[in-house]
Amino acid sequence: MSEGDNVGATERRPSNAAESCAVGGTVYEADFTPEIEQENLITCVAKEGKGNVPKSDNSRVAVGASPSVSSITFHDLGYEVTQRKCFRKLPNKIILDSVSGEIRTGLNAIMGPTGSGKTTLLDLLADRKDKTGRSGKVLINGQKRQANYKTMVGYVVQDDVVMGTLSVRENLEFSAALRLPGHMTRAQRKERVERVIETLGLYRCADTKERRSFEGCLGGERKRTNIGMELIIEPQVLFLDEPTTGLDAHTAVSVVSLLKSLSVNEKRVIVLSIHQPRYSIFKLFDSLTLLSQGSTVYHGPAHLALAYFDKLGLHCEEHENPADFFLDTIIHHEKQLRQSSRETAVAFTKTTVSEKEDIDKSAVCSESGEKMVRLVESYRKSEEYGELRERIDPVLQNVVEEKRKEPLGRQVARKMFTRELYATSFLWQLLIVTMRSVKNLMRSPQLSVFQVCIIGVFFFVSTNQAFGSLGAVRLFITQKALFIHENASGYYRVSAFFISKIATDLIPLRFLPNLLFTVIIYFMIGLQVKADKFFIFWLILTLVNVSAVSIAFFISAGVRNGEIANLLIILPFIFSLVSGTH
Numbered sequence: 001m002s003e004g005d006n007v008g009a010t011e012r013r014p015s016n017a018a019e020s021c022a023v024g025g026t027v028y029e030a031d032f033t034p035e036i037e038q039e040n041l042i043t044c045v046a047k048e049g050k051g052n053v054p055k056s057d058n059s060r061v062a063v064g065a066s067p068s069v070s071s072i073t074f075h076d077l078g079y080e081v082t083q084r085k086c087f088r089k090l091p092n093k094i095i096l097d098s099v100s101g102e103i104r105t106g107l108n109a110i111m112g113p114t115g116s117g118k119t120t121l122l123d124l125l126a127d128r129k130d131k132t133g134r135s136g137k138v139l140i141n142g143q144k145r146q147a148n149y150k151t152m153v154g155y156v157v158q159d160d161v162v163m164g165t166l167s168v169r170e171n172l173e174f175s176a177a178l179r180l181p182g183h184m185t186r187a188q189r190k191e192r193v194e195r196v197i198e199t200l201g202l203y204r205c206a207d208t209k210e211r212r213s214f215e216g217c218l219g220g221e222r223k224r225t226n227i228g229m230e231l232i233i234e235p236q237v238l239f240l241d242e243p244t245t246g247l248d249a250h251t252a253v254s255v256v257s258l259l260k261s262l263s264v265n266e267k268r269v270i271v272l273s274i275h276q277p278r279y280s281i282f283k284l285f286d287s288l289t290l291l292s293q294g295s296t297v298y299h300g301p302a303h304l305a306l307a308y309f310d311k312l313g314l315h316c317e318e319h320e321n322p323a324d325f326f327l328d329t330i331i332h333h334e335k336q337l338r339q340s341s342r343e344t345a346v347a348f349t350k351t352t353v354s355e356k357e358d359i360d361k362s363a364v365c366s367e368s369g370e371k372m373v374r375l376v377e378s379y380r381k382s383e384e385y386g387e388l389r390e391r392i393d394p395v396l397q398n399v400v401e402e403k404r405k406e407p408l409g410r411q412v413a414r415k416m417f418t419r420e421l422y423a424t425s426f427l428w429q430l431l432i433v434t435m436r437s438v439k440n441l442m443r444s445p446q447l448s449v450f451q452v453c454i455i456g457v458f459f460f461v462s463t464n465q466a467f468g469s470l471g472a473v474r475l476f477i478t479q480k481a482l483f484i485h486e487n488a489s490g491y492y493r494v495s496a497f498f499i500s501k502i503a504t505d506l507i508p509l510r511f512l513p514n515l516l517f518t519v520i521i522y523f524m525i526g527l528q529v530k531a532d533k534f535f536i537f538w539l540i541l542t543l544v545n546v547s548a549v550s551i552a553f554f555i556s557a558g559v560r561n562g563e564i565a566n567l568l569i570i571l572p573f574i575f576s577l578v579s580g581t582h
């Protein structure tokens with residue numbers, strides 16, 4: 001079965017008893033059709049809008065329904081970014097280095113110190129990273145990801161990304177309106193929202209009226225709302241980037257317990273990155289991926305991780321939290337590595353060329369004399385890694401062979417006609433997003449009034465700059481006769497006269513008065529008290545002024561009559577005033 005096959009626009013239908021599950025006291029029905037898994041459908045032609053859902057089996061549209069995902073395998077995933085310093089290209093920075101593994105139904109944790117590549121791995125699995133710099137493969141149920149993959153999986157980012165002025169229910173309704181298939185009725189969408197509120201226990205704050213907004217919710221409720229925004233589509237795979245960050249210990253445990261119950265009761269694949277969980281959270285993990293500087297240090301069942309480290313001679317104290325132990329070990333190891341590479345560099349500089357060849361870098365120990373266990377290398381040589389490769393390599397091999405067998409024309413056609421799917425039509429999206437913006441505007445009237453005032457102030461300030469330079473139009477006219485005489489008599493070059501005029505006009509009459517004007521107006525409006533912002537404001541006003549003065553000079557140089565010059569200068573100013581381009 002390919003990823004996009006059973007994603008389809010199949011009607012929700014009552015499932016059998018084995019597919020039912022209960023979360024938070026609610027009986028849930030699994031939302032997938034097992035028999036479709038058997039089909040070997042290849043194309044998933046993208047169509048937008050509810051009327052466009054194709055009826056033929058080989059072009060089912062996937063959005064909003066949840067295909068059954070039982071495994072995700074990732075093969076030598078890598079990610080690197082280009083670096084530059086003063087236009088000089090530096091070697092690429094490797095953020096993730098050949099990370100492989102398999103993730104199954106359950107709660108799968110990615111752990112590692114800050115900057116170890118947790119978010120990058122999560123993003124690559126969720127197909128959220130730019131194509132450049134990416135390498136390796138991610139397979140879902142042993143098949144390549146389809147174009148609609150991103151719309152089938154849920155991704156909860158680290159920070160709150162819901163509209164603060166809307167209530168929890170309104171936010172969930174927004175997600176339901178846009179992400180559920182267009183053929184679902186309003187009642188069905190409403191039912192889905194209610195079900196998510198019930199599952200996540202969000203009754204208390206669903207319609208927070210005190211502040212009429214999401215901002216009236218507690219930290220845990222906010223996080224659960226963010227999760228709810230994704231659960232609306234009942235995704236079989238849910239990714240979460242550090243879901244416990246910013247929560248107190250108790251709330252963090254309750255959020256992860258909720259995720260655990262979703263994974264157990266609803267058979268979902270849940271993948272989360274987490275920094276340093278307490279033990280009550282750690283023991284909920286089914287699988288664990290430990291990263292250090294973009295490489296795997298351990299990948300496998302969470303309950304076997306301690307035994308693996310034991311084999312390396314790294315023992316966790318009896319009452320120590322395993323999560324703390326792993327993190328401390330990795331950080332200590334990274335420190336040793338840095339020290340070791342410094343010592344190796346020193347050793348290299350002290351030795352002769354022939355001796356350099358004999359230096360085994362890995363044999364260099366840290367100054368303290370501690371024996372260093374190279375965690376990444378040890379893992380790559382381990383039994384655990386060998387067994388993993390034995391399991392996942394044939395999966396990738398199958399895909400490669402299937403691709404080889406597929407006629408080239410079909411491959412090209414699939415690439416050309418497959419594009420990302422949306423659950424709803426463009427017009428529907430426009431309507432829903434506009435309605436949300438209007439609500440947001442109405443609920444924060446102070447902001448709207450303030451915006452209008454600020455725009456008005458900027459308009460009048462720049463108009464003042466333009467019209468204030470009308471006087472410059474007489475600069476050359478009044479002294480034209482004098483200039484013509486002096487120039488004809490060889491007193492000076494035209495350029496010398498022109499530059500001296502400009503300099504004596506610009507500095508005393510433009511820059512300095514403008515600076516004074518900016519000092520008064522900038523702080524009166526109450527703009528940010530920051531030096532860079534202040535000078536940017538001054539620079540913009542000066543540039544507006546200088547542009548207006550340049551037009552005035554141009555007219556002044558070509559026109560003899562002052563009255564006509566005045567008329568001519570007004571025209572471009574009025575035009576820019578009307579079109580808002582000054």
Ligand SMILES: Nc1ncnc2c1ncn2[C@@H]1O[C@H](COP(=O)(O)OP(=O)(O)OP(=O)(O)O)[C@@H](O)[C@H]1O
Nearest residue numbers: 081093095112113114115116117118119120121275
């Ligand atoms: N586009 C990029 N350009 C340069 N460096 C990057 C880029 N993306 C990530 N990095 C760097 O790669 C490293 C890994 O980043 P990533 O966010 O995956 O780590 P993490 O383990 O999730 O960290 P944290 O726990 O702080 O969120 C970090 O040092 C980060 O600064």
